[in-house]
Amino acid sequence: MNLTPDPWIWIAAFLTLMIFSFLYKDNPFYKFAEHLFVGVANGYYIALYWHNTLRPNLYDPLSAGNFIYFVPLLLGLMYFTRFIPRIGWLVRIPIGFMIGWGAGISIPAYFQADLLKQLQGTIVTPNSFLNPLEGIWAVIILIGVVCTLIYFYFSKEHTGILKPTARLGIIFIMIGFGASFGYTVMARVSLLIGRIQFLLGPWLGLIE
Amino acid sequence: MKWYDRITQIDRRIIYLLLTLFIILPLFIPFKIPQNVMPQTQQLFDFVDSIPPGDEVVLLALDYTPQTAPECHPMAIALLKHCFARKVPVIGVSFDPQGPGLAVEAITSVIREVNENARTREDSVIYGTDCVYLGWKSGRVAALLQMGESVPQVFPVDYYGTPIDSLPLMLRVGNYKDVAIAINIASAAYPDDWIRYPQSRYGVKVGAGLTAVMAPKYYPFVQTGQLSGMMSGMKGAAEYEHLIVKHGYTDDSGTAETGMNSQSMIHILIIVFIVLGNIGYFFSRRGVKQ
Numbered sequence: 164m165n166l167t168p169d170p171w172i173w174i175a176a177f178l179t180l181m182i183f184s185f186l187y188k189d190n191p192f193y194k195f196a197e198h199l200f201v202g203v204a205n206g207y208y209i210a211l212y213w214h215n216t217l218r219p220n221l222y223d224p225l226s227a228g229n230f231i232y233f234v235p236l237l238l239g240l241m242y243f244t245r246f247i248p249r250i251g252w253l254v255r256i257p258i259g260f261m262i263g264w265g266a267g268i269s270i271p272a273y274f275q276a277d278l279l280k281q282l283q284g285t286i287v288t289p290n291s292f293l294n295p296l297e298g299i300w301a302v303i304i305l306i307g308v309v310c311t312l313i314y315f316y317f318s319k320e321h322t323g324i325l326k327p328t329a330r331l332g333i334i335f336i337m338i339g340f341g342a343s344f345g346y347t348v349m350a351r352v353s354l355l356i357g358r359i360q361f362l363l364g365p366w367l368g369l370i371e
Numbered sequence: 372m373k374w375y376d377r378i379t380q381i382d383r384r385i386i387y388l389l390l391t392l393f394i395i396l397p398l399f400i401p402f403k404i405p406q407n408v409m410p411q412t413q414q415l416f417d418f419v420d421s422i423p424p425g426d427e428v429v430l431l432a433l434d435y436t437p438q439t440a441p442e443c444h445p446m447a448i449a450l451l452k453h454c455f456a457r458k459v460p461v462i463g464v465s466f467d468p469q470g471p472g473l474a475v476e477a478i479t480s481v482i483r484e485v486n487e488n489a490r491t492r493e494d495s496v497i498y499g500t501d502c503v504y505l506g507w508k509s510g511r512v513a514a515l516l517q518m519g520e521s522v523p524q525v526f527p528v529d530y531y532g533t534p535i536d537s538l539p540l541m542l543r544v545g546n547y548k549d550v551a552i553a554i555n556i557a558s559a560a561y562p563d564d565w566i567r568y569p570q571s572r573y574g575v576k577v578g579a580g581l582t583a584v585m586a587p588k589y590y591p592f593v594q595t596g597q598l599s600g601m602m603s604g605m606k607g608a609a610e611y612e613h614l615i616v617k618h619g620y621t622d623d624s625g626t627a628e629t630g631m632n633s634q635s636m637i638h639i640l641i642i643v644f645i646v647l648g649n650i651g652y653f654f655s656r657r658g659v660k661q
Contacts, residue, residue, distance in 0.1 A: 284595035350583035357441020
């Protein structure tokens with residue numbers, strides 16, 4: 164065993180153990196670590212936003228006499244009018260501004276990247292069969308997309324041809340859920356492995 | 372209590388203990404489970420491997436948090452080692468507020484490692500000439516769009532406050548036209564914006580390194596070519612580490628490849644628990660019916 168003399172690693176190790184103690188049952192050590200985390204995270208975010216956003220993008224230009232920056236300052240302050248019921252309606256102005264900007268910037272991008280390109284990726288063309296194996300996968304993707312969409316088509320009762328296709332749709336959905344669940348388990352285990360590697364490596368010096 | 376009831380009611384603390392043991396033991400017992408490299412990881416590696424040295428840059432967006440570092444940090448380190456070994460310049464950015472700390476740690480540790488083994492200037496990595504970290508920026512979408520016009524306008528100074536026009540690497544990087552590929556290592560849905568804006572609008576090649584939870588969502592983007600490769604979770608990181616060792620870019624396998632031994636053991640344990648749980652459920656239901 165080759166224990167580290169670095170106090171920060173000791174602090175990190177003890178906080179990790181405090182959080183892990185919740186696996187046994189809720190206790191004051193866990194609560195202490197949890198509250199400390201919330202406090203530290205808040206402090207970090209406040210400092211980060213001040214030094215990287217508010218100061219260079221608002222405070223410094225205003226200090227330099229660039230008074231056009233009063234417009235975003237005013238819009239930002241309007242968010243706080245929610246706390247004053249008499250003038251609370253003013254909050255709609257910055258919200259409207261943000262929704263207008265957000266929708267304008269996002270809608271064409273969503274259509275292009277998430278809808279049209281994905282639709283294009285689903286369509287089977289003769290080129291899809293240049294590699295026979297990829298051709299088979301392209302057909303499976305097409306069947307999967309169509310059947311899943313039919314499963315979510317509720318305007319007509321699932322009878323006749325709609326019944327088996329919707330059933331097939333469920334199978335595709337379940338396979339998707341299975342893959343997601345498997346990946347989620349892998350992700351959570353990875354995080355535990357990372358922490359144990361930290362405890363056994365940098366802290367206890369038992370592994371490299 | 373019947374045997375089948377017992378196996379469906381195992382104390383969760385016993386399960387936690389077994390999980391911990393199955394993670395710890397493979398870290399001490401030297402054995403190696405072979406890595407089967409998935410096509411999307413190979414695709415990303417091949418793309419980075421094909422960038423002409425010293426020409427275009429790799430834009431590395433490091434947007435992961437300490438919670439997800441075991442999955443994402445080895446990806447960043449493996450990618451940096453690959454780029455530096457091939458003399459491909461790297462520009463780092465972050466749009467996640469928690470990104471900068473880990474990004475700086477990854478970049479400085481890899482630069483230190485490369486420089487310790489360097490014998491000539493050509494072998495070493497110099498900050499400002501071969502690599503720059505621009506730091507964190509709020510307003511991700513606006514920044515991504517503006518970087519298509521001018522990177523220095525979005526980041527007038529680097530992470531350390533150095534004016535960008537005093538860094539030799541940044542003098543030859545104007546906008547996305549000088550970027551070979553933008554790789555987003557992320558623990559949240561940041562790659563969505565890289566696909567929607569730099570990829571769709573400016574035609575930038577985009578790759579991704581994702582936590583395993585996020586991976587299923589992004590497979591369709593690899594299929595359509597919107598992502599030019601992807602690493603999924605610790606497995607993806609281990610695959611990339613395996614590839615850079617296999618191609619002789621480094622001698623060390625990273626933490627992800629070591630962690631995958633524990634990961635495989637845990638998966639076997641979980642499968643056993645799922646089977647046991649289902650056997651218990653099946654027999655207890657049959658017992659109730661009788």
